Amino acid sequence: MSDSDRLSVTLSSAPGNLPLVRHAIRGFLDASDVADPPAGEVLLAVTEACANVVQHAYVGDPEPGAIELEAELSGNRLVISVRDHGHGFAPRLDSPGAGLGLPVIASLTDRLEIRPTPGSGTEIMMAFALNEAA
Amino acid sequence: MSDSDRLSVTLSSAPGNLPLVRHAIRGFLDASDVADPPAGEVLLAVTEACANVVQHAYVGDPEPGAIELEAELSGNRLVISVRDHGHGFAPRLDSPGAGLGLPVIASLTDRLEIRPTPGSGTEIMMAFALNEAA
Amino acid sequence: MPTFDRRTVDERATVVVIEGELDIGSADALRSALDAAAAEGTAVVRLEAAGVHFLDSSALGVILAAGQRLAERGSRLELANATPAVRRILEMTLITRTVHVIP
Amino acid sequence: MPTFDRRTVDERATVVVIEGELDIGSADALRSALDAAAAEGTAVVRLEAAGVHFLDSSALGVILAAGQRLAERGSRLELANATPAVRRILEMTLITRTVHVIP
Ligand SMILES: Nc1ncnc2c1ncn2[C@@H]1O[C@H](COP(=O)(O)OP(=O)(O)O)[C@@H](O)[C@H]1O
Ligand SMILES: Nc1ncnc2c1ncn2[C@@H]1O[C@H](COP(=O)(O)OP(=O)(O)O)[C@@H](O)[C@H]1O
Numbered sequence: 001m002s003d004s005d006r007l008s009v010t011l012s013s014a015p016g017n018l019p020l021v022r023h024a025i026r027g028f029l030d031a032s033d034v035a036d037p038p039a040g041e042v043l044l045a046v047t048e049a050c051a052n053v054v055q056h057a058y059v060g061d062p063e064p065g066a067i068e069l070e071a072e073l074s075g076n077r078l079v080i081s082v083r084d085h086g087h088g089f090a091p092r093l094d095s096p097g098a099g100l101g102l103p104v105i106a107s108l109t110d111r112l113e114i115r116p117t118p119g120s121g122t123e124i125m126m127a128f129a130l131n132e133a134a
Numbered sequence: 135m136s137d138s139d140r141l142s143v144t145l146s147s148a149p150g151n152l153p154l155v156r157h158a159i160r161g162f163l164d165a166s167d168v169a170d171p172p173a174g175e176v177l178l179a180v181t182e183a184c185a186n187v188v189q190h191a192y193v194g195d196p197e198p199g200a201i202e203l204e205a206e207l208s209g210n211r212l213v214i215s216v217r218d219h220g221h222g223f224a225p226r227l228d229s230p231g232a233g234l235g236l237p238v239i240a241s242l243t244d245r246l247e248i249r250p251t252p253g254s255g256t257e258i259m260m261a262f263a264l265n266e267a268a
Numbered sequence: 269m270p271t272f273d274r275r276t277v278d279e280r281a282t283v284v285v286i287e288g289e290l291d292i293g294s295a296d297a298l299r300s301a302l303d304a305a306a307a308e309g310t311a312v313v314r315l316e317a318a319g320v321h322f323l324d325s326s327a328l329g330v331i332l333a334a335g336q337r338l339a340e341r342g343s344r345l346e347l348a349n350a351t352p353a354v355r356r357i358l359e360m361t362l363i364t365r366t367v368h369v370i371p
Numbered sequence: 372m373p374t375f376d377r378r379t380v381d382e383r384a385t386v387v388v389i390e391g392e393l394d395i396g397s398a399d400a401l402r403s404a405l406d407a408a409a410a411e412g413t414a415v416v417r418l419e420a421a422g423v424h425f426l427d428s429s430a431l432g433v434i435l436a437a438g439q440r441l442a443e444r445g446s447r448l449e450l451a452n453a454t455p456a457v458r459r460i461l462e463m464t465l466i467t468r469t470v471h472v473i474p
Contacts, residue, residue, distance in 0.1 A: 015396035022392070022425065040456050047427050051395045091237035091325070091361050093332065098435075099233030100428035100464065103225035106236075106256075107463060111249040114240045122240075149293035156289070156322065174353050181324050185292045225428070225464050227435065232332075234325035234361065241360060 004074035005032050013054045013064040013084065021050050021069060025080070032073050034130060042078065042128055045108040048101040049082040049124045055096060057086025057121060078128040085121040089114060138208035139166050147188045147198040147218065155184050155203060159214070166207050168264060176212065176262055179242040182235040183216040183258045189230060191220025191255060212262040219255040223248060270294050270320075272301035274308075281312035281346075287319035290327035298327055302334040311343050314370075318349035328357055346370050373397050373423075375404035384415035384449075390422035393430035401430055405437040414446050417473075421452035431460055449473050 007028040011017045022043050029039045050067050058065040068083040106112045111127040141162040145151045156177050163173045184201050192199040202217040240246045245261040270288025282305045290298055305313045315331070335345035348370040350358065358369060373391025385408045393401055408416045418434070438448035451473040453461065461472060 015394070018394045018396055019392055036455070040459055043425065044427060044456075044460060047394055047425070051427060051429065054395060089237065089240045091234045091241060093234075093361050095233075097429060098432035099229075100225045100227075100432065102236050102240075103223065104428050104460070104463065106223045106248045107225060109248075111247065113245065113247045114243075115245040149291070152291045152293050153289055170352070174356055177322065178324065178353075178357065181291055181322070185324060185326065188292060227464050231326060232329035234329065238325050238357070238360065 004072060006073075007069070007071040009069045011067045011069070013050075013058055013067050015051075015054050017067070018047055018050055018054070021067070022047060024069070025071065028071050028073075034073070034078070038128060038130060041108045042080070045105045045126050045128075046080055046082065048105050049080075049126065051097075052101050052124075053082060053084040053086070053122075056092065057084035059087070059092075061086075073130075076130040078130055079125065080128075081123055081125045083117050083121065083123040085117060085119060088116060088120060089122045138206060140207075141203070141205040143203045145201045145203070147184075147192055147201050149185075149188050151201070152181055152184055152188070155201070156181060158203070159205065162205050162207075168207075168212070172262060172264060175242045176214070179239045179260050179262075180214055180216065182239050183214075183260065185231075186235050186258075187216060187218045187220070187256075190224075190226065191218035193221070193226075195220075207264075210264040212264055213259065214262075215257055215259045217251050217255065217257040219251055219253060222250060222254060223256045270297065272297065274301065274305055280310045281314050282306075282308040282310045283314045283316055285316040285319070289322035290320060291322065291324045292326045295326045295330055299330050299334075302330065306334060306338060306343070312346055313338055313343065314346040314348055316348050317354050318351065320354050321351060323354045323357055325357065325361075328361060344368055373400065375400065377404065377408055383413045384417050385409075385411040385413045386417045386419055388419040388422070392425035393423060394425065394427045395429045398429045398433055402433050402437075405433065409437060409441060409446070415449055416441055416446065417449040417451055419451050420457050421454065423457050424454060426457045426460055428460065428464075431464060447471055 005028070007024065009024050011020060025043055025046050029042060053067045065084060065086055071078065071080045105126060109126045110129045113125040115123055117123045141158065143158050145154060159177055159180050163176065187201045199218060199220055205212065205214045239260060243260045244263045247259040249257055251257045270286055270290060273285040275283060284301055284305050288294065338345045346368045350369060373389055373393060376388040378386060387404055387408050391397065441448045449471045453472060
């Protein structure tokens, strides 16, 4: 009776795990017959969100932390959240990146939400309206 | 019978209007007995959001466009939205800024939401939980 | 518009007294004022910030850039009497590594 | 890990054939490959991107920086046979001003 598909994955925040993130999301989107576009847009947004966890969430910690990825598809609405339990969202003057991650995510999503994870860390929620493609 | 206070202001997206934005929000927060902190945090977040409209939303247009500012306080929850009718959220490699605006907003808010304005443009919704200060 | 009153004092510090709110509308004026202060060539450029009641990320970027340029030539940028509004964003961004904040 | 196969062709272009997915895990390898290609000193550095099925904003940043450095010395960076995944982010960021995209 499931009219909604779900995916839930927890990975360590290592750069080498980003291809695994895409693999999991690709599999989920394929199984749900999501076409490309917008599958490629989704993969890019999710990679940027997870790359931010890898680069920023646990900065200064000796070990990588967790990336918790959840995807839910109901009807034509896809919601993906990326959660970390790091030190919380903070601007960084010494960011190794070019500052394109959040703007890229915001421009690919139909809604982007950023809020603290209860306890500690950050949760990013990305919503995509899938306008039935071929 | 109003247990909720509201403010609604529309301004032109000129840099010189940012002090007016702060003046309006300061007045609203004062009238509602919001202490500082968090009033200063709110002023900073709102300024950053409006500065983004000034610098990015209408880029390339001959005239400045509108900044629509709305604030609503109910109980200890303050929600401020900044809406433009510009060209939509897009990453800019030629941004004149240092890329600190969105991270500063995200770190000051209890929830940040970015979504397209129906029609065209961007709406940024910032929620603050006011934990009764002195 | 903020005003930027500049003078050179005995201890070879150039003091810039800033009054007003610093945002993208005044970033160019701030940049010019800091450039002019740096051009005095003193060992210290001190921003007297007691009169700054608002400072956004664009002003912070201007101050940070000035602090870096001064550090490169062996001078330093000091920020004196920062108000809570100024401290807030300084602390959030840990800018205190480049700019010397004086209580 | 992506592979970066480099060779110099007659027309004085250094061609870098890239296969794989480009994200923060491969940004350093991409940077080294582009630096090595630029060091050949040819007028053109061409990225053969038909085998790039994913490219994120960090890889874009590396490519943009390489394109700027090449432009400064009068050379140019070309990106050939971009897949839809690559075009998507190029177009979103209008990077086509610095990098010459070849259909
Ligand atoms: N998960 C996170 N935890 C803490 N801070 C974050 C997180 N994601 C992003 N940030 C902050 O937001 C800033 C902007 O992120 P982004 O737009 O992706 O640019 P970049 O990563 O290139 O700096 C980062 O520099 C960092 O300060
Ligand atoms: N209202 C808006 N409309 C369109 N694009 C926006 C808007 N606000 C922000 N952006 C985009 O998001 C990027 C990041 O914004 P921000 O973090 O404030 O950094 P900065 O303004 O210094 O570039 C901007 O460079 C711009 O590309």
